[in-house]
Amino acid sequence: MFTQGFSVHYSPLNFLGTKTQGIITAIRNKDDKIVKKLLSMGIHTGMQITLEQRFPSFVIRVGRTRIALDKDIASSIKVRVTTRN
Amino acid sequence: MDCHDCSQSCQPKRHNKAWKLFGFGSKKSSKNNSSIDSQTTMALVGSPNVGKIERIVIETQAGMSESLTFAIAQSRHQLAMALEQDVTVQPQQQRAFKHEWLHQLTVHPLTGIPILGLVLYFGVYQFVGVFGGGTLVDGIEGFFESEINPVVNNVVAAIFPWQVIQDLFANDYGIITLGIRYAVAIVLPIVTTFFLMFSLLEDSGYLPRLSLLVDRLFKTIGLSGRSIIPLILGLGCGTMATLVTRTLESKRERIIATLLLALTIPCSAQLGVILGLLSQEPTALFVWATVMVAIFLGIGFLAGKIVPGNASCFYMEIPPLRLPSLKAILTKTYVRLKWYFGEILPLFIFASVLIWAGKLTGLFDALVGGLEPVMLWLGLPKEAAPTFLYGFFRRDYGAAGMFDLHSSGILAGQQLVVAAVTLTLFIPCIAQLQFMFKERGLKNTIVIASFVVLFAFSLGYLLNQLLTIMELSF
Numbered sequence: 064m065f066t067q068g069f070s071v072h073y074s075p076l077n078f079l080g081t082k083t084q085g086i087i088t089a090i091r092n093k094d095d096k097i098v099k100k101l102l103s104m105g106i107h108t109g110m111q112i113t114l115e116q117r118f119p120s121f122v123i124r125v126g127r128t129r130i131a132l133d134k135d136i137a138s139s140i141k142v143r144v145t146t147r148n
Numbered sequence: 149m150d151c152h153d154c155s156q157s158c159q160p161k162r163h164n165k166a167w168k169l170f171g172f173g174s175k176k177s178s179k180n181n182s183s184i185d186s187q188t189t190m191a192l193v194g195s196p197n198v199g200k201i202e203r204i205v206i207e208t209q210a211g212m213s214e215s216l217t218f219a220i221a222q223s224r225h226q227l228a229m230a231l232e233q234d235v236t237v238q239p240q241q242q243r244a245f246k247h248e249w250l251h252q253l254t255v256h257p258l259t260g261i262p263i264l265g266l267v268l269y270f271g272v273y274q275f276v277g278v279f280g281g282g283t284l285v286d287g288i289e290g291f292f293e294s295e296i297n298p299v300v301n302n303v304v305a306a307i308f309p310w311q312v313i314q315d316l317f318a319n320d321y322g323i324i325t326l327g328i329r330y331a332v333a334i335v336l337p338i339v340t341t342f343f344l345m346f347s348l349l350e351d352s353g354y355l356p357r358l359s360l361l362v363d364r365l366f367k368t369i370g371l372s373g374r375s376i377i378p379l380i381l382g383l384g385c386g387t388m389a390t391l392v393t394r395t396l397e398s399k400r401e402r403i404i405a406t407l408l409l410a411l412t413i414p415c416s417a418q419l420g421v422i423l424g425l426l427s428q429e430p431t432a433l434f435v436w437a438t439v440m441v442a443i444f445l446g447i448g449f450l451a452g453k454i455v456p457g458n459a460s461c462f463y464m465e466i467p468p469l470r471l472p473s474l475k476a477i478l479t480k481t482y483v484r485l486k487w488y489f490g491e492i493l494p495l496f497i498f499a500s501v502l503i504w505a506g507k508l509t510g511l512f513d514a515l516v517g518g519l520e521p522v523m524l525w526l527g528l529p530k531e532a533a534p535t536f537l538y539g540f541f542r543r544d545y546g547a548a549g550m551f552d553l554h555s556s557g558i559l560a561g562q563q564l565v566v567a568a569v570t571l572t573l574f575i576p577c578i579a580q581l582q583f584m585f586k587e588r589g590l591k592n593t594i595v596i597a598s599f600v601v602l603f604a605f606s607l608g609y610l611l612n613q614l615l616t617i618m619e620l621s622f
Contacts, residue, residue: 095215097461102221104465109226119257120360120373122466131360133372133462 074144076114076121077137083114085142087125092139101140104130112142247469254357254469264361267354271345272383273423280341281420282427285551288333300324316504327500331493334548338420339488340481342384347480351472355380356464363462369445370404370452372397372462378405382413385488386576389413390583400457406588407451410576411600412444418547422568425554432565439569439611447603491579499538512537522605526566527612531558535567539574546571562615570608573600 073088087108092098106112106125115129116122121137123130132140209216253259297318304318318325349355355377363373375396382389386409393405414422426433506512519533535553539546550567553559559567576584576597584593 089214090218094461095217097463098215098218099221100463102218102225104463105225107222107225116255119362119364120462122255122360129466129468131356131363131373131462131464131466133363133367136461136463 073141075138076112076123076132076140076142077117077134079114079142079144081114081117083142083144084146085112085114085144086110087112087140088143089141090139091141092136097136097139101136104128106130106140111145112140250469251357251466254354255360255466257361260357260361264358267349271349272342272419275345276338276341276416277420277423278427280338280416281424284337284341285334285420285424288337289329289551292329292333297325297329312508315507316501321500321503321507323497323500323504326503327496330548331489331496334421334551335417335492336489338416339384340485342416342420343481343484343488344477346381346384347477347484348472349380350480351470351476353467353469356466359462359464360466367459367462368452369408369448370455370460371401371448372460374460374462374464375401375405379408379413382409382415383419384416386410386413386415387491387579387583388484388488390576390580390587394587396460398457398460400455401460403455403588403592404448404451406584406592407596407599408444408448410580410584410596411447411573411603412440414440414547414572415577418572421547421551422572425551425564426568429561429564432561432568435565435615436568436572439607440572443573443607495579503538526570526605526608527616528563528567529558532563532567536571536574539571540578546574546577562612565615566608566612569611570604573604573607576600 073085079085087106087110089108090098090101090106105128106123110125113124114121115124121132121134123132123137123140205216212219214222254263300322301314301318304314304322304324308314308317315322317323320326349358358380359373359376361373362376366373366375375393378389378392378396381392389409390406393402393409396402396405422436423433426436503512506515515537516533519536520530523530523532523536532550532553535546535549538549550559550571553567554564581593581597584596588596
């Protein structure tokens with residue numbers, strides 16, 4: 064428990080498997096506009112995120128919203144995994 | 149609400165400066181910061197405040213790992229969330245996942261693509277094509293031919309003794325017997341059934357799921373999943389769809405979608421007539437559909453390579469699936485039909501008058517005469533020339549003309565396929581051209597339009613040659 068609290072383990076959303084849950088730790092994209100769009104849709108650091116689907120598009124659930132993303136945008140969301148099924 | 153208090157309680161300390169910067173802080177700084185827009189910055193040049201603000205921005209940025217915009221958005225969102233949690237009560241068992249299984253079925257590739265096929269088959273082919281374009285059109289058209297046109301011809305003949313005036317209102321190309329008949333008997337049933345189906349899909353929340361399914365495929369043709377909505381709407385009315393392309397993210401995507409709408413996507417009147425005519429010959433329908441899909445993908449792929457700009461990105465909120473309310477669907481359909489008829493009825497009447505004037509002055513005959521060699525070149529009867537000329541005024545007008553040609557037995561078999569393909573590809577109607585000009589500008593419109601005309605006729609020629617060589621009989 065104690066060690067877990069200190070292990071900073073985060074990876075881009077597109078590296079995760081379906082049904083993974085996690086906390087968003089960062090949103091980074093070379094295109095600032097995309098970051099802004101994600102923010103305006105309610106995707107923020109510190110929020111809980113669930114990856115529902117990977118193909119044909121990424122489908123995530125953040126808060127009460129469900130959002131479809133392509134791979135490029137998915138890779139800009141970094142997640143600290145909390146559960147793995 | 150006391151902003152300052154709240155920012156203290158729910159914001160990480162390092163965000164405080166950014167917080168103040170955008171007007172949530174003390175009175176003094178909010179006075180400065182409400183003025184950060186280009187106009188007032190210009191007015192403030194030289195004032196000591198500008199330097200001060202710039203210094204604050206730089207200092208704040210230096211203390212943060214992420215960009216200022218990010219921090220500000222984050223802070224706002226956290227504040228909003230805190231506020232929301234303060235004032236709302238969440239019931240333990242939320243019914244947010246009510247139609248979860250249906251959602252899973254529609255977005256899973258293994259089940260979603262067959263569902264898409266079913267939606268297209270029953271929604272577009274059976275409902276719009278067979279029911280709207282077949283049953284309804286035959287019924288209303290038959291009623292016009294047998295009940296209304298003879299009466300109109302007789303009444304007009306009784307009122308006006310002059311043949312010229314009679315032709316303006318009645319007979320073969322009259323305002324009532326041709327313009328109104330096309331609008332009411334052929335276009336109205338097809339467009340109504342299409343808009344009904346589209347509103348149903350729209351209100352059920354299916355369209356975003358469709359975008360999600362096709363995104364990967366659409367990336368290869370330079371579009372994103374988002375563009376499926378204008379393209380599907382284009383199956384109803386290309387003009388309306390061209391207007392809707394403005395919802396797309398990038399200029400590049402808008403240009404490609406406009407091109408594909410002008411070239412490959414048949415509007416509902418065309419689609420209804422073509423499906424109605426070709427469904428009697430499954431091979432003919434198959435050839436037409438294959439050619440259209442191949443051109444759609446091929447031209448899209450090439451356009452994706454040629455049109456400058458960055459590759460498009462795709463993100464879309466997926467709303468929950470809902471059972472649409474009948475009232476909402478009917479209202480939407482009614483509003484769209486009203487817009488559509490407001491747009492087309494004057495053009496139909498105008499086209500009738502133009503044809504009448506063209507016939508009177510001999511201009512129309514000259515144009516038809518000019519098109520006749522092109523028709524023969526395509527292996528079509530020269531009687532098809534007027535149909536192509538109508539298509540210039542309204543796509544659906546041209547399609548309706550094709551319907552007439554077929555019922556009188558002039559167009560059949562291979563010619564029907566060639567005519568269907570060429571007419572589908574052929575120049576968008578005047579209204580769509582006008583909206584292309586409004587949305588994309590003169591240069592793009594000219595480039596797209598001339599490409600479409602050249603491509604349509606060249607492809608019609610090639611297809612005719614190919615079908616002759618392959619000795620396909622329909």
